[in-house]
Amino acid sequence: MAKTSSRSRMSNEINAGSMADIAFLLLIFFLVTTTIAEDKGILVKLPPWSDEKPDITQLKTRNVYSVLVNAQNMLLVRGEEMDISDLRDNAKEFIANPTRREDLSEAPNKAIISLKNDRGTSYRTYLEVYNELKAAYFELWDELSRRKYGIPYSEDMSAAQQKVIKGEIPFVISEAEPTSFGEEN
Amino acid sequence: MSKFQKKRGKANPAVSTASLPDIIFMLLFFFMVVTVLRDAELKVKVTTPFATELTKLEEKSLVNYLYIGRPEAKYQSVYGTRPRLQLGDKFADIADIPLFLEQHKVKVPENKRPLITSSLRVDGDVTMGIVQDVKVQLRKSGQLKVNYSAKKKAE
Structure with missing residues (x-):
């Protein structure tokens, strides 16, 4: 008897009033969780254009880290062939010069990276090299930040701290006019 | 029953x-x-390379896009297969860059103009020749903030 009475109640309509709330809940959930594909990349500050050629003769050779990338996408670093995977550690050693070697940079703020490529160098290789050099500096900044302030280096640090770090290890990269070799079809 | x-x-x-x-x-x-609204239809093939040291571009209204790549198959009969520059939604020459930058600049409030960034979306297989020409033109036009667009590399 009791069973039949509960069955007859089922014919009532389901209350749909809360459906809109559920819909909005889902909507907000998706709004929060979906990320719009954003543009990311390597941020670079180009040097201002000047018609005079920069004079690099008064730079000491020990302070210049020359990187050449040729049209065959091979690397020549300070006169020696190098694999791209070794570039980061080598650059770090050059900039920081922890063992005070005579042939590496005098001080991190005197080190200059000179990057030169052919017109036939592939963009992928160029960006890879640039990425490695930037990564070398980033790792040095990170180490210095941990030593000085005990926190990892990031863009969220106070501007003053970032300035101190970048003042001690400035990111100086000079890009020479490429040689017109291996220009493609 | x-x-x-x-x-x-x-x-x-x-x-x-x-x-x-x-x-x-x-x-x-x-x-x-x-849905990501793409302001320009791509006429060149662009597959950006991978990198690790990436910076996010925050304000979209302050970014202008320059695409460099080989023309898509349907445009190759007219424009050939050499890498080309695309500004907005059409093919362009290096000499068109200053006008393109100026057209974007006037839409930006004056106090934010120094923050304008050029996003170079370049195909990984393109050689540096055309990229270099674009860079020189950007420097001559005083547009020094440049972002080499790249994808995050999984480590």
Whole structure:
């Protein structure tokens, strides 16, 4: 008897009033969780254009880290062939010069990276090299930040701290006019 | 048997359609959110390389896009297969860059103009020659903030 009475109640309509709330809940959930594909990349500050050629003769050779990338996408670093995977550690050693070697940079703020490529160098290789050099500096900044302030280096640090770090290890990269070799079809 | 038939007759299976508009709106909003509006149709093939030291471009209104790559197959009969520059939605020459930058600049409030960034979306297989020409033209036009667009490399 009791069973039949509960069955007859089922014919009532389901209350749909809360459906809109559920819909909005889902909507907000998706709004929060979906990320719009954003543009990311390597941020670079180009040097201002000047018609005079920069004079690099008064730079000491020990302070210049020359990187050449040729049209065959091979690397020549300070006169020696190098694999791209070794570039980061080598650059770090050059900039920081922890063992005070005579042939590496005098001080991190005197080190200059000179990057030169052919017109036939592939963009992928160029960006890879640039990425490695930037990564070398980033790792040095990170180490210095941990030593000085005990926190990892990031863009969220106070501007003053970032300035101190970048003042001690400035990111100086000079890009020479490429040689017109291996220009493609 | 008779028991079953009785039950069916009693239940009134009218599904409420009152929430249908909400569901439709939800779907609409969802697609509105996930769809990335591309301001320009790509006429060149661009597959950006991978990198690790990436910076996010924050304000989209302060970014102008320069695409460099080989023309898509359907444009190759007219424009050839050499890498080309695309500004906005059409093929362009290096000499068109200053005008393109100026057209973007006037839309930006004056106090934010120094923050304008040029996003170079360059195909990984393109050689540096054309990229170099674009860079020189950007420097001559005083547009020094440049972003080499790249994808995050999984480590």
